[in-house]
Amino acid sequence: VKFARAQMTMLRSVIFCLLAVGAYSVEVGDKVKKDPVSYGFQAGNANGEVCSYQGTCAVDYVEGVCVSVSSGCCTGKLTSGLCPGSSDIKCCTSNGCSTPFGSGTCLQTSLCTGTSYPGYCTGPGDLQCCVGGTPPVPPTPTTAEYGVDVSTDMSAESASCLAASGNTYVIPRGYCSDGTIDHRVCSTLTTAYNAGVKTRDTYLFPCPTCSISADEQMKTLLNHLNTNCKEAWSGRVWLDIEGTQYWTGNTDNNRVWYQALVDACRNNGVTCGVYSSASQW
Structure with missing residues (x-):
């Protein structure tokens, strides 16, 4: 009996130690198994510091995050010009990751073949460590048009260069995520119109956390366009749905607000499109 008790005490001590480091979980019947969720691990740099991100981004259909380069938070591919903030903040895609089940690459779950x-x-939640499988292959469109979306003034030289290079559309920001009009939108639309760019839409970066309703945000944008550059605008508004940091933090509330935005398109008689990505959606 003493031997059995000693063995039981030792077993409990081992289980307790394993639980203390967060590497295992105990189920009914004292069955012990590896559980990646119980690790409570957060991705960090080589110094063991937790890495944060300032937004999401994408390169060749592969989702990434905007991180600080100097903090050593990216061992994958770095791309400039896709993230807000200083030049130190870049888009990091295919970042390396390590799990108890092997090393892998940070990919959205829809692209992971392992x-x-x-x-x-x-x-975000669907950017997970993909272990095994084959590298993602970007889809090849059968037909495509080329163009740009911009959030700064476009010069006449740039617009002419785009048109001469075969770009068929320009989509400047018309409404900002802080709930205000981007007053550069009509200047860019007019410049693109004069350069002969075929399609000149605009995009609305909504503000779900503002006190302004979705319908009022749409009305404000349409009124500005129709008053100041109706001839230069092709008539379509793109809904820019991205960045969890810009939304309410609640999935149900996000759905309700997005539906109100879609309804605002219909109620105001404007053709709308949506651009987003798997993780941002």
Whole structure:
């Protein structure tokens, strides 16, 4: 009996130690198994510091996060010009990650052909550590048009260059995420119109956390366009749906607000489109 008790005490001590480091979980019947969620791991740099991200981004259909380069938070591919903030903040895609089940790459779950493990990558919930499988291959469109969306003034030289290079559309920002009009929108639309760019739409970056309703945000944008540059605008508004940091933090509330935005398109008689991505959606 003493031997059995000693063995039981030792077993409990071992289980307790394993639980203390967060590497295992105990189920009914004292069955012990590896559980990646119980690690509570957050992606960090080589110094063990937790990495944060300032937004999401994408390169060749692969989702990434906007991180600080100097903090050593990216071992994957770095791309400039896709993130807000200083030049130190760049888009990091295909970041390396490590799990108890092997090393992998941070990918959105829809692109992982191996096994996705949550909790080992900096970023939104569906950016997980993909272990095994083959690298993602971007889809090849059968037909395509080329163009740009911009959030700054476009010069006449740039517009002419775009048109001469075969770009068929320009989509400047018309409404900002802080709930205000981007007053550069008509200047860019007019410049693109004069340069001969075929399609000149605009995009609305909504503000779901503002006190202004979705319908009022749409009305404000349409009134500005129709008053100041109706001839230069092709008539379509793109809804820019991205960045969890810009939304309410509640999925149900986000759905309600987005539906109100879609209804605002219909109620105001404007043709709308949506651009987003898997993780941002």
